[in-house]
Amino acid sequence: MPYDAWKDNEYIEKLVKELQANGTNVVVGSLDKLINWGRSNSIWPLTFATSCCGIEFVSLGAARYDMARFGWEVARSSPRQADFMMVAGTIVKRMAPVMRRLYDQLAEPKYVIACGACAVSGGPFKKSYHVVMGIDQIVPVDVFLPGCPPRPEAMIYAIMQLSRKMKVEKFFGGVNRKENQKEFLKAHPIQDVEN
């Protein structure tokens, strides 16, 4: 893929324009750059695979595709230590609450990649009674990655796009506080705890 094509992403251009609309403080801007440089080069995935795409994710971790080249190899089994979750595989109605909880457990700032046709839109199971037709019904998604399953190269491309997005975000501007505690408790009421 030519380098220019890789950079061709309207969504990120729009994001950059929005961020630069009000200008940036020199000190905060420089700190942002430094932090984003670090974050975008060590994105840790959550080991989360439900079906076929998960096996391609294993291939991505192995010697041939070797995601360690990019700093993504530290796949964590606990969501509390991960930066993003790659939803690799079909999400069905029984799994939906579990997935939502995993997303809630990820520490901010957090990202989601919908990996594979099933996670994007239900894919080949469009006519099913038990499949969630696209995980964007349950969690906000940053990158949609089509394919059934996507090749490991496509997965590399998707995570690179995520990394580009991270690079232009304002870390001090609230990226790491997308959802505050009050809002969270409102959405997830706990018995006997006042919001």
Next chain:
Amino acid sequence: MAEIKDTIARLFPEATFEDGDTLLVNIPDKRWHDLASTLRDNSELKFDFLVTIVGMDWADKLGCYYYLTSTEYNTHISVKVTTEDKEHPMLHSVHDLWQIAGIFEREVYDFFGIVFIGNPDMRRLFLDIDWKGFPLRKDFDESEENNPVSVESERQSDFTDTWVELPDGEVEKRQVRVFQPEDFVVNIGPQHPATHGVLRFRTAIDGETIKKIDVYMGYIHRGIEKICEKLTYPQTLHFMDRMDYFSGHPYHHCLCMTIEEAAGIEISRRAQVIRVIMDELSRIASHCLFIGTFCMDLGATTMLFYTLRVREQILDIMEKTCGARMTFNYGAIGGVMQDLAPDFVQDVKALLEVLPRNIKEYNKLFTGNVITKNRMEGVGVLSKEDAISWSVTGPSGRASGWACDVRKTDPYSIYGELDFEQVVKTEGDSMARFKVRMEEMEQSARIISQLIDNIPDGEYCVKVPKVLKLPAGHWFRTVEGCRGTFGVFLESDGTTSPYRLKLVPPSLTAAAVVDHITRGNKIADLITIGGSLDYIVPDMDR
């Protein structure tokens, strides 16, 4: 077959018979349990292996087909039991005769709402506890409003229902505890790196010892069987790749064979040979990945990289011919989808050359290791009787001394002419299950080397009508998938799409037996045992 018929007719005069590829016995529900125990215990019959229970909805009545096999005489039989009551359908349970029947009956209950009298655990198997309706019934309301997507955690219950028949013939519903109040229950999964997918175990433990495991499935139940009823026959094929994604080729083979048999299509010798080579290649790739992930579960991460090396080589061969790395969709009705790639033979030969060296290396790295031996030998022993009673087929069954390889017992395609051995071990522990797979790779290589030099010329796919209509009837075929006996039950009503397509996955029984094997073992061994059974969760959930 005639003798079996005579024996049954003598003992059960009310039974009626239909001849087909297997003998079908019709029996009223009230005599079914007696017939079942006769079928299992009579010394001339000995049907000790329950292959599957197929739930059916014929619009005016509900019922089940029971497929049985005798491991001693290698004979097959099917039994049909029906009920006309659609409001409260009830049949008698046979869970006391075949252990696996308990799980199969739960599956039928989940999909059709048929209650099995006497089954101690009548909960749903795949769907939520509060799911409305029975999805495989023909009048099921599939609208999103009926069962909406929810992000609220599913309601949990420690109780299960059971229906008991009282001496006066009345049936009473009772509530039973799954776990006792004093049990300490640990939840494992569905998001857990060692469950190989989204499987959940509720584990009652006493200190470190496992008392009971309650297996929760359905976290990836995609409703393939129901979708297939809305599609034409060629459209149903691609789901075979997405169930057990390692044995896409054998699964395709099975469904294609069933449809071809029903439609009376004769396929060319070339297509047969290509199919068998592909089956065996995927068996090697599958066992490679099994060894890799299993070793990784036990802490030997390096092995994954060694085994994936061979797997990637096989995937390259597949990719050149099929155009995909995982979901090949290569089998077609009448043969295969495309012809072989020009350098297929050369690539396969290169693989056959490096494979023995690699297997030797795996053994050197892992099999002889002291830690490996301590963790695997004698852990999770499954006896031959239990393997048959729980229908644990494939390499796991063969590790318990049960010679259940369909390629040998009921040779399909061209397996009858090939020279290979069935790997059987008698220890029944995790080590045996591991070793069987290791040796099966060598046998698969042996099969491929017999075929690769003489792939006959001819057409790779015979001409099949674009709109395929099957005659009314039902068919059941099995093949040896990478993980065990995979079966396809197909009932047609004469239209272009199946009336019922039941897929019989080997992983379901492998997961069901976990509870039985792990009882009394340490909780750390659960990972070893689960890994060695090598179940694939999308396969069992469908």
